[in-house]
Amino acid sequence: MEILKPAAAGTLESSDAQVTVEPGDGKIELSLSSSVMNQYGRQIRDTVLETLDRLGVTSAKVSVVDKGALDCTLKARVECAVFRSMDASDKNIPWGGAVR
Amino acid sequence: MGNTLCSISQQDRFLQGKVDALLTGSGIRRDAHLDYTCGIFDDDWNLLATGSCFHNTIRCLAVAADHQGEGLLNEIVTHLSEVQLSRGNSRIFLYTKPQSAKFFLDLGYYEIARVQDLVFLENRRTGFSDWLTSLGLPKTGVSAAIVMNANPFTRGHRHLVERAAAENDAVHLFLLSEEAGPIPFAVRKQLVARGIEDLKNVILHESGPYIISAATFPSYFLRDDDAAIRAHASLDLAIFSRIANALSITRRYVGEEPKSRVTSLYNERMQSLLPACGVECIVLPRLTDGGQIISASTVRQAIHDGRLDDVAAFLPASTLDFFRSPEAAPVIAAIRAERDVIHY
Numbered sequence: 001m002e003i004l005k006p007a008a009a010g011t012l013e014s015s016d017a018q019v020t021v022e023p024g025d026g027k028i029e030l031s032l033s034s035s036v037m038n039q040y041g042r043q044i045r046d047t048v049l050e051t052l053d054r055l056g057v058t059s060a061k062v063s064v065v066d067k068g069a070l071d072c073t074l075k076a077r078v079e080c081a082v083f084r085s086m087d088a089s090d091k092n093i094p095w096g097g098a099v100r
Numbered sequence: 101m102g103n104t105l106c107s108i109s110q111q112d113r114f115l116q117g118k119v120d121a122l123l124t125g126s127g128i129r130r131d132a133h134l135d136y137t138c139g140i141f142d143d144d145w146n147l148l149a150t151g152s153c154f155h156n157t158i159r160c161l162a163v164a165a166d167h168q169g170e171g172l173l174n175e176i177v178t179h180l181s182e183v184q185l186s187r188g189n190s191r192i193f194l195y196t197k198p199q200s201a202k203f204f205l206d207l208g209y210y211e212i213a214r215v216q217d218l219v220f221l222e223n224r225r226t227g228f229s230d231w232l233t234s235l236g237l238p239k240t241g242v243s244a245a246i247v248m249n250a251n252p253f254t255r256g257h258r259h260l261v262e263r264a265a266a267e268n269d270a271v272h273l274f275l276l277s278e279e280a281g282p283i284p285f286a287v288r289k290q291l292v293a294r295g296i297e298d299l300k301n302v303i304l305h306e307s308g309p310y311i312i313s314a315a316t317f318p319s320y321f322l323r324d325d326d327a328a329i330r331a332h333a334s335l336d337l338a339i340f341s342r343i344a345n346a347l348s349i350t351r352r353y354v355g356e357e358p359k360s361r362v363t364s365l366y367n368e369r370m371q372s373l374l375p376a377c378g379v380e381c382i383v384l385p386r387l388t389d390g391g392q393i394i395s396a397s398t399v400r401q402a403i404h405d406g407r408l409d410d411v412a413a414f415l416p417a418s419t420l421d422f423f424r425s426p427e428a429a430p431v432i433a434a435i436r437a438e439r440d441v442i443h444y
Contacts, residue, residue: 006190008182012174012207018181022190031225033208063223065208067174 003060007085010069010077017069019048019077021085024059028052034066047071051078103148103172105179108137115139118147119160126162128197132324134160136183140172151176155314156189161196177207181223192223193315212310213338220316220335228342231308238348239303241269245349245379247311247340249276249396251283253291253419256355256394259387264353265299272347277306278313280321282400282434282441287422294418310339320362323444329362333369341377351380358386359397360443389413400441403432 008020034044044066051074052060062078069077076095083089108115119137123130136153137160149172152160158180163172184192194209201211201219209221212228222228244264250257264271275292277285289306296302309315316339317332318324324332343349352374357364367383374381386393394414402411403423412420422428435441 006185006188008185011178013171013178014174018178018208020185020190033206033225035206063208 001056001082001086003057003082003085004087005085007081009080009084010073012065012067014067015069015073017064017066017074017077019074019081020063021057021078021081022061024061026059028058029061031061031063032066033064034068036066036068043071044074047074048078051075052082055079055082057082103140103142105138105140105175108139108150110134110137115147119150122147122150122162122164123160125165128160128162129328131160131318132328133318133322136180138176138179138183140175148172149176151180153180153183154318156184156187156191156309157193157195157315157318158184159195161200173203174207177204191227191309193309194221194223195219196221213335213342215331215334215338218331218335220339228310231310232343232346235272235305235343235347236303238346239270242351243270243272243347243349244268244351244353245272245274245340245344245347246353247274247276247307248292249280249312250288250292251281251396252288252399252423253295253416254394254396254399254414255389255416256387256396256414257292258295258416259394260353260355260384261296261299261302263384264351265302268351269301271299271302272305272349273302274305274307274311276312277308278321280314282438283431287431291419291422294422295416297418310343312336320366326365329365330369333366334373336366337369337373337377341374341379344377344379349379351382353382353384356383356385358393359395362444397442400435400438403435404438404441406436 003021003023006022008018010016010018012018030045030048032045034041048064079095083093108119119139120130131154134152134154139150140148142148148167149163151158161173161176181192194204196204196219197217198214198219204221209223210225212220212222246260246264248257261273275289279285293304312320314321317336319329319332354367354370357367371381388394399411399414402408408423
């Protein structure tokens, strides 16, 4: 899936994460900041990258400001931001899958 | 019932009064120019927290003293970043007081510069450093910088660049890229590029968001009081000193400013702040023609009044040719439609 325009999902409240995606230049550029960076930084990064990979996103600038979100929350926020960035969010949203 | 977050119209005197009271209570000066304000209210419609936007910046943030630690600031910043995104701004700048800066570092903001009572942040980890890299490597020898609006490029501008080019090995010329007047950036850039073609050691840059932009220096574009101009100018210069460091710039050339108040205050700040950062500030007297100072304001006024020939002597051939050519028609029309073409 191709990121067409900047889009964001999520909030900065506790137990949530704010994910912003923008069109990239051929690679995934991830900028992560988290209130639990030392404990879960690697796992958050892996979850975000896996979700992007499952959605077939190969070129994007992704910024994640995490406030202690659970994995399922992170996945949902990443999916939502990606769907919004390609205006797929007003149709049938293929949660958990890729848009074909 | 819980707290309610809602936007506050700029015309709503009653609610804006509450915003003013909260800002004053938190020791924050309200910015004269805001284009979006929101607040969080409790059940009894007391204002607990507020925040505002201006262009691509977030500012005037405050949380009532007895409601701190409830995560209200996070809600405000979330909401304001959604507002910015809906405007198409994914790159956001934020102003705050030094004692509050730490909260924003937890919200995905990164510090660019700070002055006495102001910290300037952006939402990208490498935003500023990427921009510095895009300017290229420092040149060998002595480098100088000039920042100009060139609105439009006159013989006065040319004189300043010529002097700098003669006295230094390399000159970084930053052209204001903010669209702020009847002459579009593309035209200003084209006229500068043509006007300095023969000066091989001058490198033309776009000033981007970090030099005299609506984000760093809003009072350059919109009328404000002296205190605000001084604060903005100091911040702008703090950022400039980082740019100067990255490009090994040791001199900055400016033209003397007899007319515009905001530019003369900026020059005055420059002379007092830059030497401490290792940058010499060189003020050149304005070039005159027949006893009259050459100024871009005068040129705009003349074009506005349809007297281009009166100022022909002020303009280098490249600029004059442009304004006499048919492609200048829309620009001239825009200048004539403007009510006030003089920079305050």
